[in-house]
Amino acid sequence: MTAQPSPSATRDDLHRGAPAGEPLLAATDLIAGYLPGVDILNGCNLVCHPGELVGIIGPNGAGKSTLLKALFGLVTIRSGSVTLQGEDITNHRADSLVRRGVGFVPQNNNVFPSLSIEENLQMGVFQAPKTFNERFEFIVDLFPTLGERRKQSAGSLSGGERQMVAMARALMMNPSVLLLDEPSAGLSPVRQDETFLRTRRINKAGVSVVIVEQNARRALQICDRAYVLDQGRNAYSGPGRQLMNDPKVIELYLGTLATDVESAAGKAADGPAVSTAKPLGGDPAL
Numbered sequence: 001m002t003a004q005p006s007p008s009a010t011r012d013d014l015h016r017g018a019p020a021g022e023p024l025l026a027a028t029d030l031i032a033g034y035l036p037g038v039d040i041l042n043g044c045n046l047v048c049h050p051g052e053l054v055g056i057i058g059p060n061g062a063g064k065s066t067l068l069k070a071l072f073g074l075v076t077i078r079s080g081s082v083t084l085q086g087e088d089i090t091n092h093r094a095d096s097l098v099r100r101g102v103g104f105v106p107q108n109n110n111v112f113p114s115l116s117i118e119e120n121l122q123m124g125v126f127q128a129p130k131t132f133n134e135r136f137e138f139i140v141d142l143f144p145t146l147g148e149r150r151k152q153s154a155g156s157l158s159g160g161e162r163q164m165v166a167m168a169r170a171l172m173m174n175p176s177v178l179l180l181d182e183p184s185a186g187l188s189p190v191r192q193d194e195t196f197l198r199t200r201r202i203n204k205a206g207v208s209v210v211i212v213e214q215n216a217r218r219a220l221q222i223c224d225r226a227y228v229l230d231q232g233r234n235a236y237s238g239p240g241r242q243l244m245n246d247p248k249v250i251e252l253y254l255g256t257l258a259t260d261v262e263s264a265a266g267k268a269a270d271g272p273a274v275s276t277a278k279p280l281g282g283d284p285a286l
């Protein structure tokens with residue numbers, strides 16, 4: 001059985017380790033889905049505070065992409081709310097969210113292959129074309145390769161390079177928060193590392209980031225905090241490194257590492273490894 005949301009789960013449980021103050025982006029009790037009568041999100045909660053790098057991990061089909069799409073107005077929210085700097089943006093359209101400072105990079109089909117790198121970036125600011133030069137300078141500072149190869153068609157780029165263009169395009173509108181859906185998917189380990197470093201660099205440049213990742217361990221290494229989703233619900237949450245070292249989270253969501261970590265923990269400590277993360281509302285192992 002999967003962890004069920006508990007009516008008694010407090011904000012502290014749900015957003016363990018989150019800083020004090022008003023979140024930049026907050027999703028509260030989201031119920032959402034694609035088909036009538038079929039809910040994919042069953043009461044999801046997430047907050048991202050200014051400057052945070054927040055991860056979302058969980059098994060295939062858990063609703064991670066659906067959560068990002070719901071935040072970005074691409075899936076109808078049936079109940080619950082999303083706020084940006086305290087203002088309600090539930091079910092606002094994606095184009096209006098972009099104007100308000102939300103950027104989104106979908107996993108697939110995220111560049112215009114027939115256009116050059118520069119033209120792709122122009123598309124990123126089609127709502128504010130006069131800002132192109134200034135934003136382009138910022139982007140080239142972060143990703144010099146894009147400046148050097150600005151005339152190259154995006155269709156001729158590798159998967160990792162395309163991902164860079166897609167992120168850069170979303171950054172052209174100077175978002176305060178960037179939603180990334182599995183930026184490392186389909187890339188070689190080296191390219192995956194580059195993507196994680198790039199994500200960190202974007203975050204350090206002042207952009208808050210919510211990142212969905214298949215590569216859960218790697219994501220937990222770079223995130224300030226993360227949420228584990230299971231069947232459209234919050235299962236665990238907390239600081240990335242705390243979750244990464246939690247035997248329960250390892251066993252349930254981080255796969256084969258369990259034995260390694262348990263044996264290492266057994267060597268390092270007198271007693272058995274003890275879970276520090278509390279399941280939200282139930283024990284998913286039951």
Ligand SMILES: Nc1ncnc2c1ncn2[C@@H]1O[C@H](COP(=O)(O)OP(=O)(O)OP(=O)(O)O)[C@@H](O)[C@H]1O
Pocket residue numbers: 034035040058059060061062063064065066067214
């Ligand atoms: N466009 C759609 N129409 C109907 N159902 C959908 C649609 N997109 C996703 N779903 C369903 O919603 C559920 C959650 O899908 P979602 O893509 O959010 O999962 P995920 O956690 O991102 O998984 P993955 O790790 O495989 O990317 C799945 O059961 C999926 O079949």
Ligand SMILES: [Mg+2]
Pocket residue numbers: 064065066
């Ligand atoms: Mg997905």
